Amino acid sequence: MNTQNHAAEAHAGASVGTNLAVWIGLVAITFLEVFLAYEQLNPTLMLTILVFLSVLKAAMIMAYFMHLKYEKFGLVLLLIPATLFCLLMMFIFFFQEPGRMLLMRPH
Amino acid sequence: MHDVKTEVALDSAWSGGKSPFAIGSKKLGMWLFIISDTLTFSALLVAYSYSRLTNPDWPRPFPIQPAIIFSTTMTIVLLASSLTMVMAVMAAQRNDRKKTVMWMVATMLGGLLFTGLHLTEWFNMITKEHFTITGNPEGTPLFGAVFFGITGLHMTHVLIGVIYLGIVAVGYGRGKFSAEDVEVNGLYWHFVDLVWMFVFPMIYLMSVKY
Numbered sequence: 001m002n003t004q005n006h007a008a009e010a011h012a013g014a015s016v017g018t019n020l021a022v023w024i025g026l027v028a029i030t031f032l033e034v035f036l037a038y039e040q041l042n043p044t045l046m047l048t049i050l051v052f053l054s055v056l057k058a059a060m061i062m063a064y065f066m067h068l069k070y071e072k073f074g075l076v077l078l079l080i081p082a083t084l085f086c087l088l089m090m091f092i093f094f095f096q097e098p099g100r101m102l103l104m105r106p107h
Numbered sequence: 108m109h110d111v112k113t114e115v116a117l118d119s120a121w122s123g124g125k126s127p128f129a130i131g132s133k134k135l136g137m138w139l140f141i142i143s144d145t146l147t148f149s150a151l152l153v154a155y156s157y158s159r160l161t162n163p164d165w166p167r168p169f170p171i172q173p174a175i176i177f178s179t180t181m182t183i184v185l186l187a188s189s190l191t192m193v194m195a196v197m198a199a200q201r202n203d204r205k206k207t208v209m210w211m212v213a214t215m216l217g218g219l220l221f222t223g224l225h226l227t228e229w230f231n232m233i234t235k236e237h238f239t240i241t242g243n244p245e246g247t248p249l250f251g252a253v254f255f256g257i258t259g260l261h262m263t264h265v266l267i268g269v270i271y272l273g274i275v276a277v278g279y280g281r282g283k284f285s286a287e288d289v290e291v292n293g294l295y296w297h298f299v300d301l302v303w304m305f306v307f308p309m310i311y312l313m314s315v316k317y
Contacts, residue, residue: 037315
């Protein structure tokens with residue numbers, strides 16, 4: 001199948017209104033993150049909350065701006081589980097020994 | 108010459124006769140590149156997170172005013188450029204070449220503005236606050252390597268994205284590239300934006316000076 005045909009079969013995708021709503025949501029989460037920076041939370045708690053909010057923003061960008069929500073589900077299955085698996089492998093070292101990071105701190 | 112049975116088999120989703128994911132090869136290639144680049148940035152950010160939590164003397168060089176306000180502005184600029192890229196892709200799907208090029212130029216300007224703001228911040232940190240890649244006056248020298256390494260790699264991606272946008276905008280404007288090329292370009296640009304959604308909170312907001 002040639003690429004012109006694919007372009008012609010342009011995915012329905014989100015409307016301008018939906019994309020604008022997603023963008024406003026992304027900006028709102030950014031301001032929420034900046035507000036959290038004022039709160040002087042414990043670094044571990046702060047990092048956990050920020051990573052959660054960042055993953056949420058990444059999911060919104062991938063689903064709507066990158067059209068993944070409107071692609072064939074097989075593509076999502078090809079891309080996302082493998083990536084998550086690799087990321088979890090990286091984090092195995094992070095949580096391997098929960099007390100280790102604290103022991104590494106200079107006393 | 109294939110017989111009828113072979114031709115039916117070749118036409119099935121998993122034989123190569125059809126695109127199993129219903130997308131073109133360029134788009135699939137870009138997605139696979141994005142996944143590999145995701146792992147590059149993830150490795151850097153995981154290493155950063157580990158260093159950040161294990162170093163009690165991690166520098167906090169970013170006061171809310173002006174550094175966090177400045178980096179928040181950079182974030183909004185990059186997010187805005189993602190929205191203009193969405194508009195470019197939508198215009199390309201309508202086959203509206205003039206508007207596609209216009210939105211792509213707007214996206215390039217967003218990328219250039221982001222880079223300009225970022226370089227200004229780097230310049231101030233290096234010349235006024237004496238933060239370098241190997242040391243700083245406030246804490247562990249690891250900060251400089253992490254900060255300049257991760258933000259530098261991201262800035263390189265932004266600059267490559269601006270050049271890529273320029274090439275595709277000219278090609279699409281002249282009718283040499285298709286709407287799919289614009290969409291693939293959009294995937295790259297949104298990925299650059301997506302990476303910043305992790306860099307900004309994890310590096311800037313985790314090092315706020317109170």
